[in-house]
Amino acid sequence: MTITITAFERSPDRGRGLARDMGVRWALEEVGQPYDVRLLSFEAMKEPAHLALHPFGQIPTYEEGDLALFESGAIVFHIAEHHPGLLPDDAKARARAITWIFAALSTMEQPIVDREMAAYMERDKSWYGEHLPMLDDRVRNRLDQLSRRLGDADWLDGGFSAGDLLMVTVLRRLEGSGMLDEYPNLTAYVARGEARPAYKRAFAAQLAVFTAASTG
Numbered sequence: 001m002t003i004t005i006t007a008f009e010r011s012p013d014r015g016r017g018l019a020r021d022m023g024v025r026w027a028l029e030e031v032g033q034p035y036d037v038r039l040l041s042f043e044a045m046k047e048p049a050h051l052a053l054h055p056f057g058q059i060p061t062y063e064e065g066d067l068a069l070f071e072s073g074a075i076v077f078h079i080a081e082h083h084p085g086l087l088p089d090d091a092k093a094r095a096r097a098i099t100w101i102f103a104a105l106s107t108m109e110q111p112i113v114d115r116e117m118a119a120y121m122e123r124d125k126s127w128y129g130e131h132l133p134m135l136d137d138r139v140r141n142r143l144d145q146l147s148r149r150l151g152d153a154d155w156l157d158g159g160f161s162a163g164d165l166l167m168v169t170v171l172r173r174l175e176g177s178g179m180l181d182e183y184p185n186l187t188a189y190v191a192r193g194e195a196r197p198a199y200k201r202a203f204a205a206q207l208a209v210f211t212a213a214s215t216g
């Protein structure tokens with residue numbers, strides 16, 4: 001059955017793989033599942049046709065036959081549940097890998113996105129200089145804890161899983177902040193994710209969309 005996802009027609013990240021379709025593309029590449037992409041403008045994302053798929057008017061969405069999903073975490077989880085390779089077979093190991101999916105998208109992503117949003121929206125405000133160190137501390141606290149847990153392991157719990165895929169995707173949002181550089185094991189962890197052939201294919205595919213939109 002054909003899978004169609006949605007992505008930005010012209011991604012604000014300029015094709016650096018930070019838009020949330022990246023994790024979905026990566027998961028589909030990991031399991032060897034071909035997919036189509038429907039590109040959307042910001043305006044089209046707020047129109048009724050897209051709102052019927054995504055109540056918040058965002059990307060990505062995922063359509064497969066009569067199934068329509070939104071939320072990148074739910075989509076990656078769905079892909080991992082229906083194809084081998086992203087979740088272990090052992091029930092307990094599987095539950096732990098799923099736990100890392102939630103940890104990536106709630107515990108880790110939240111302070112990282114709060115910091116990112118402040119940089120976009122508060123940079124010119126008088127309180128930004130005081131607020132930023134607080135936001136940095138919250139991110140650092142989570143990075144400290146994650147770094148301690150990962151230790152010198154390659155992945156968070158045994159073999160590479162959907163939990164690692166989403167954790168690497170989330171940590172990449174810190175690119176350019178210098179914060180990840182303080183944690184050599186997390187830097188190496190992200191690099192291991194980025195070195196996976198499936199990651200490279202997904203990254204190239206989303207970059208090609210931005211390049212085409214910029215040169216076309």
Ligand SMILES: N[C@@H](CCC(=O)N[C@@H](CS)C(=O)NCC(=O)O)C(=O)O
Pocket residue numbers: 018019020021045057058059060070071072073
């Ligand atoms: N929690 C959602 C976040 C989705 C999200 O923030 N999408 C962004 C792109 S990365 C978006 O569509 N932004 C445009 C908008 O909100 O208008 C997910 O993981 O899918």
